[in-house]
Amino acid sequence: MKKNMRLYKMGVFFRKFILYFILLFFALLWLIPFFFLVMGSFKSTSELFQVPFRWLPKHFDFDNYINMFQQIPFLRYLKNTLIIVFFSVVGALISNSLIAYGFSRLRWPGRDKVFMIVLATMILPYQVTMIPLYLMFTKMHWVGTFLPLIVPQFFGNAFYIFLLRQFLTGVPKEITESSRIDGANEFEIFLKVIMPISKPALASVAIMAFIRAWNDFLGPLVFLGSDRLYTLSLAASMLKSNYDPNWDLLLPLGVVMVLPVLLLFFVLQKYFIQGITMSGIKG
Amino acid sequence: MEKKKALAAVMATMLIASSLTACGGTKDTENMDASQTSSAQTQAVSLDGDKTTTVKTVKMGDNDVEVEVTDIGKTGTFTFWSAYTGDSAIWEQKRVDAFNEAYADLGIKCDLQFVPDGAGINNGKLLSAIAGGTAPDLIVTDNSISCYQYAAEGSFMGLDAVLDEIDLDVSSFFEGCKDVMYYNDVCYLIPQDTNVIMLYYNPEIAKECGLDPENPPKTIEELDSWSDAMTVKTADGSYDRLGIVPWLDSGNEAFILPYLFGADPYDKETGKVDLTSDEMLNYMAWIQGYAKKYDPEKINAFTSGLGQMFSPDHPFMTGKVGMTITGNWFSEALKEYAPDVPYKVCAVPVPEGGRANSTTFGTNVFAIPAGTDPDKAQLAALFIKFAEQGSINEDNFSVWRSIPVIDAAFDDVSLTKNGDEMYALERKIANSPENGIPALCSVSAELSNQFIALRQNMIYNPDADAKAALQTLQDQMQATMDAK
Amino acid sequence: MKKTVKTEFSEYKNSRMRRAEAKNGILFVLPWIIGFLGFTLYPILSSLYYSFCDYSVIKEPVFTGVKNxxxxxxxxxxxxxxxxxxxxxxxxxxxxxxxxxxxxxxxxxxxxxxxxxxxxxxxxxxxxxxxxxxxxxxxxxxxxxxxxxxxxxxxxxxxxxxxxxxxxxxxxxxxxxxxxxxxxxxxxxxxxxxxxxxxxxxxxxxxxxxxxxxxxxxxxxxxxxxxxxxxxxxxxxxxxxxxxxxxxxxxxxxxxxxxxxxxxxxxxxxxxxxxxxxxxxxxxxxxxxxxxxxxxxxxxxxxxxx
CATH class of the missing domain: 1.10.3720.10 (MetI-like)
Incomplete structure (x- = not known):
């Protein structure tokens, strides 16, 4: 009996070890592309193409980064990206909080049926609406401006509506009752009572809207024309498709594009996870 | 006498020799704008009653260049979309700056925007702008094939009247270039310059394999035997080196090689797509022969690289192929990424019945969108005229080895003056009467892409029936075209 | 998808209050309704129509039935x-x-x-x-x-x-x-x-x-x-x-x-x-x-x- 117990314990330990090892193996594998990106960003073009492959660059100097900032109008692309990001986040916060409030804390006939339509739009592939939107924005002279990327953000997004509604449904009714008795109108209640307590959920929405706008590729590809309006993502893809991709500039650009998102993640990790979790659970 | 000297000076700098036809003798210079007292050095000759052409010295980057300035009595700003990227974009900026300096006194300004992806040709931006009425007044694009499709669909302005207005005569342009310039006898596109396709070969590899580098292959049979001689197989059946991969570089473009083989994928006269001619089948058989020999899946590592010419892993640069068919720009790529790899060039070898010592013209073209204000169109055309000058193109020619679209203009290029051998060969090939630009029609873009896809399929399935596949594609494209 | 609980309207006695709430509710949701009509429903329906047409942006769409x-x-x-x-x-x-x-x-x-x-x-x-x-x-x-x-x-x-x-x-x-x-x-x-x-x-x-x-x-x-x-x-x-x-x-x-x-x-x-x-x-x-x-x-x- 005693022997068996020891065997069992050894078995448990061994199993734990195996599982941990598997995880560790994959986790390290997962980091390799990042490692490559950072190391590659220090390599010269000839080093990048050198056979056999070497993990580390010959020199760690910032020549590539300096060249990148000098040869690519990085600040312009950054500015364009930030304009779109800013309005996307603002638009998402304003519109989705209002809409979610209307779907969760106010009752009106047909509400839940309409909400089903909201949910249904979540599975609508963007490609279905892309062409008519392109034609519509063409007629409105919006193609070649930021407007097609910004304006729709002010009219709600099913994903964020769902997320905020989940949150607001969980807020007890009593919280708004007293203000209502005090004669506050609905908008005041929304602004002064609900908004302040929704900060964590709003933070999640803001972060997701930020990431989405920062990383978006298809939208800018379809709607932006001139290099003057290019976002970082679009610029990176265009540089890649040049006759000369200049990899020694592209990889540093990649690092610079990833960094802000990673920093944001490590600072606001909680809200990232919360947003994804809330949208996913029992979805 | 002074006037005559000045005129001679003007003539010497003029690329567009044809401007002279509009020159109704020398008239006085009264029409000249008296306000032209800027730092730019000014010489003046009047060429016409209401149009004055003067010569100025302006900055092109760091250099002073002499340019012609034509006063048509109109002022204004026009917008210009340029497709160029990378170093070419830097050159474009210099060119526009030079134009703006030269025309500042006349109150003409070019507003330059870089619109990658062929000036919006490849991704719908230009079409959207035309449909929405926000199109630029001028574009320059590297995708002349799609651009032609736009012209055929009526998206561009017919230029004959405008060219006449600003005295730009295009009649002396290479006949081969005219394929892309005219649709139904109306001129829509003006080539800025053009490229020449050649066979690049590594003379050291040739020597090593007992071939005479001074005597490059002239026929397809010779090319095949050179290729076989250069090929080095390893014990395990893979390759250390190949002679030529016929679908690499320009071989991967849709119709360059089929054209040189003698095929005419589209007949302008009859409006018929023709992918099943004997020449085309001959070409396909040749390609499939190589595919069978090589096993394309196996030589992936050779041809893939990062798929581009401007990377040090191009197989010609790494010595994995001894020959490749590509354009003059490849010299610049070699200079940048493989300066130690020796190379020589010759005309692309062709089979019997093919177009020997010839090339297709790969060109960058200017176009003015339909619906552009007529005055702005004239200003835009002034820019085209400006851009055709040898002094403006000098950097372009000397860096990329691309060539002017008029034979006479070769004389002004420094490469010619310096007796550059390769440039002389380019000139010789450029003058072949058989040159042209194949398969230009109202479905050019799709026809090219579909043909490339079909050829890849034939390469990966070397035993597949090329004729049947080509027939299907031909019918499909004909139907698409007829539906337009 | 989340199953929504049916709301009991009967618990509301005051119909005026109910109407006011309904009005507010729709007002709050209005941005979505506009966005849905303009940026989703209209595109979906016109996409359906275009799918039966030849349409090359510059020229007006030409109805061609199920040809596409x-x-x-x-x-x-x-x-x-x-x-x-x-x-x-x-x-x-x-x-x-x-x-x-x-x-x-x-x-x-x-x-x-x-x-x-x-x-x-x-x-x-x-x-x-x-x-x-x-x-x-x-x-x-x-x-x-x-x-x-x-x-x-x-x-x-x-x-x-x-x-x-x-x-x-x-x-x-x-x-x-x-x-x-x-x-x-x-x-x-x-x-x-x-x-x-x-x-x-x-x-x-x-x-x-x-x-x-x-x-x-x-x-x-x-x-x-x-x-x-x-x-x-x-x-x-x-x-x-x-x-x-x-x-x-x-x-x-x-x-x-x-x-x-x-x-x-x-x-x-x-x-x-x-x-x-x-x-x-x-x-x-x-x-x-x-x-x-x-x-x-x-x-x-x-x-x-x-």
């Missing part, structure tokens, strides 16, 4: 694109799901400590902008200088040409898909946390193995989450665009010509807006059907097990 649909089914490239997309659905989606579930289950195992940083590791690839991820994977998958083939070389395997090979290009894309499955892992972990600890304790007393527990407790209870993630993946595969557009442009030999890429080409390279709209509508209908099947399939399994 008929042509599509004779279009070799379209058929290839469908096959490639089906490949990703039938192989890519299950493999990715399997991986994400497996990693989540192990990460969730109470016996393992110090796994917090690993969650972060699995999650951060999802934060990399798609374009950067593509640039990165072009390098990672290089035949000679790529990381993957270098690693394979260490264990004596000569790696294939990956993106340059018609056979291996799609597996390369699946690897990328797996690399970016961090969102799904987070959702699975949240789903796993909801499974009551007592179930496992009971199973352990019965001497069930970790594997056994996973099969008989974890997976059945995780089904709704799996469903959600699979639906997300399926829609993702249909919309799979930036990756082939940037990395392969559909090649080699159209091996990575996916549905959305061909749709984009038809719309914005060939300006066949009607033809592309027909593709979009087929995509909508098929995506919807697949999602319904997934629902049926997973629901069916659920009732069988419980």
């Amino acid at each position: 649909y008929v042509t599509l089914f004779h279009d070799q490239t379209f058929i290839k694109a469908c096959k490639n997309t089906a490949y990703m659905m039938l192989i890519g989606v299950p493999v990715t799901t399997f991986f994400a579930v497996a990693v989540s289950v192990i990460l969730n195992s109470k016996k393992l400590r110090h796994t917090g940083w690993m969650r972060v590791v699995f999650f951060i690839p999802t934060l990399v902008p798609t374009v950067v991820a593509c640039l990165l994977w072009i390098w990672v998958m290089q035949p000679e200088t790529g990381v993957v083939n270098t690693l394979l070389g260490y264990i004596g395997v000569k790696g294939p040409g990956w993106l340059a090979s018609p056979t291996w290009a799609k597996p390369a894309f699946i690897m990328m898909m797996i690399w970016t499955c961090g969102n799904a892992i987070i959702i699975y972990l949240a789903g796993l946390q909801d499974i009551s600890e007592s179930l496992y304790e009971a199973a352990e007393i019965d001497g069930a193995s970790f594997f056994r527990e996973t099969i008989s407790i974890t997976l059945p209870l995780l089904k709704p989450t799996i469903l959600y993630n699979m639906v997300t993946l399926v829609i993702g595969v249909f919309q799979w665009f930036a990756e082939p557009y940037i990395m392969t442009q559909g090649g080699p030999n159209n091996a990575t010509m996916f549905y959305s890429l061909y749709l984009y080409q038809n719309a914005f390279t060939y300006f066949k807006m009607g033809y592309a709209s027909a593709q979009a509508w087929i995509m909508l209908v098929v995506a919807f059907a697949i999602i319904l099947i997934l629902f049926k399939f997973l629901k069916f399994g659920e009732s069988n097990n419980s």
Whole structure:
């Protein structure tokens, strides 16, 4: 009996070890592309193409980064990206909080049926609406401006509506009752009572809207024309498709594009996870 | 006498020799704008009653260049979309700056925007702008094939009247270039310059394999035997080196090689797509022969690289192929990424019945969108005229080895003056009467892409029936075209 | 999808208050209604109309009936694109799901400590902008200088040409898909946390193995989450665009010509807006059907097990 117990314990330990090892193996594998990106960003073009492959660059100097900032109008692309990001986040916060409030804390006939339509739009592939939107924005002279990327953000997004509604449904009714008795109108209640307590959920929405706008590729590809309006993502893809991709500039650009998102993640990790979790659970 | 000297000076700098036809003798210079007292050095000759052409010295980057300035009595700003990227974009900026300096006194300004992806040709931006009425007044694009499709669909302005207005005569342009310039006898596109396709070969590899580098292959049979001689197989059946991969570089473009083989994928006269001619089948058989020999899946590592010419892993640069068919720009790529790899060039070898010592013209073209204000169109055309000058193109020619679209203009290029051998060969090939630009029609873009896809399929399935596949594609494209 | 509880209107006695609330409710939701009509419903319906037309942006649409649909089914490239997309659905989606579930289950195992940083590791690839991820994977998958083939070389395997090979290009894309499955892992972990600890304790007393527990407790209870993630993946595969557009442009030999890429080409390279709209509508209908099947399939399994 005693022997068996020891065997069992050894078995448990061994199993734990195996599982941990598997995880560790994959986790390290997962980091390799990042490692490559950072190391590659220090390599010269000839080093990048050198056979056999070497993990580390010959020199760690910032020549590539300096060249990148000098040869690519990085600040312009950054500015364009930030304009779109800013309005996307603002638009998402304003519109989705209002809409979610209307779907969760106010009752009106047909509400839940309409909400089903909201949910249904979540599975609508963007490609279905892309062409008519392109034609519509063409007629409105919006193609070649930021407007097609910004304006729709002010009219709600099913994903964020769902997320905020989940949150607001969980807020007890009593919280708004007293203000209502005090004669506050609905908008005041929304602004002064609900908004302040929704900060964590709003933070999640803001972060997701930020990431989405920062990383978006298809939208800018379809709607932006001139290099003057290019976002970082679009610029990176265009540089890649040049006759000369200049990899020694592209990889540093990649690092610079990833960094802000990673920093944001490590600072606001909680809200990232919360947003994804809330949208996913029992979805 | 002074006037005559000045005129001679003007003539010497003029690329567009044809401007002279509009020159109704020398008239006085009264029409000249008296306000032209800027730092730019000014010489003046009047060429016409209401149009004055003067010569100025302006900055092109760091250099002073002499340019012609034509006063048509109109002022204004026009917008210009340029497709160029990378170093070419830097050159474009210099060119526009030079134009703006030269025309500042006349109150003409070019507003330059870089619109990658062929000036919006490849991704719908230009079409959207035309449909929405926000199109630029001028574009320059590297995708002349799609651009032609736009012209055929009526998206561009017919230029004959405008060219006449600003005295730009295009009649002396290479006949081969005219394929892309005219649709139904109306001129829509003006080539800025053009490229020449050649066979690049590594003379050291040739020597090593007992071939005479001074005597490059002239026929397809010779090319095949050179290729076989250069090929080095390893014990395990893979390759250390190949002679030529016929679908690499320009071989991967849709119709360059089929054209040189003698095929005419589209007949302008009859409006018929023709992918099943004997020449085309001959070409396909040749390609499939190589595919069978090589096993394309196996030589992936050779041809893939990062798929581009401007990377040090191009197989010609790494010595994995001894020959490749590509354009003059490849010299610049070699200079940048493989300066130690020796190379020589010759005309692309062709089979019997093919177009020997010839090339297709790969060109960058200017176009003015339909619906552009007529005055702005004239200003835009002034820019085209400006851009055709040898002094403006000098950097372009000397860096990329691309060539002017008029034979006479070769004389002004420094490469010619310096007796550059390769440039002389380019000139010789450029003058072949058989040159042209194949398969230009109202479905050019799709026809090219579909043909490339079909050829890849034939390469990966070397035993597949090329004729049947080509027939299907031909019918499909004909139907698409007829539906337009 | 969340089941919504029917609201009892009768509890409201004052009908004026009720009306005021209804008015407010609609006012609050108004931005969505406008957005839905303008940016969703109108595009969907006009897309349906265009799918029956020849439409090249500059000229007005010309009604041609079902011609676009008929042509599509004779279009070799379209058929290839469908096959490639089906490949990703039938192989890519299950493999990715399997991986994400497996990693989540192990990460969730109470016996393992110090796994917090690993969650972060699995999650951060999802934060990399798609374009950067593509640039990165072009390098990672290089035949000679790529990381993957270098690693394979260490264990004596000569790696294939990956993106340059018609056979291996799609597996390369699946690897990328797996690399970016961090969102799904987070959702699975949240789903796993909801499974009551007592179930496992009971199973352990019965001497069930970790594997056994996973099969008989974890997976059945995780089904709704799996469903959600699979639906997300399926829609993702249909919309799979930036990756082939940037990395392969559909090649080699159209091996990575996916549905959305061909749709984009038809719309914005060939300006066949009607033809592309027909593709979009087929995509909508098929995506919807697949999602319904997934629902049926997973629901069916659920009732069988419980």
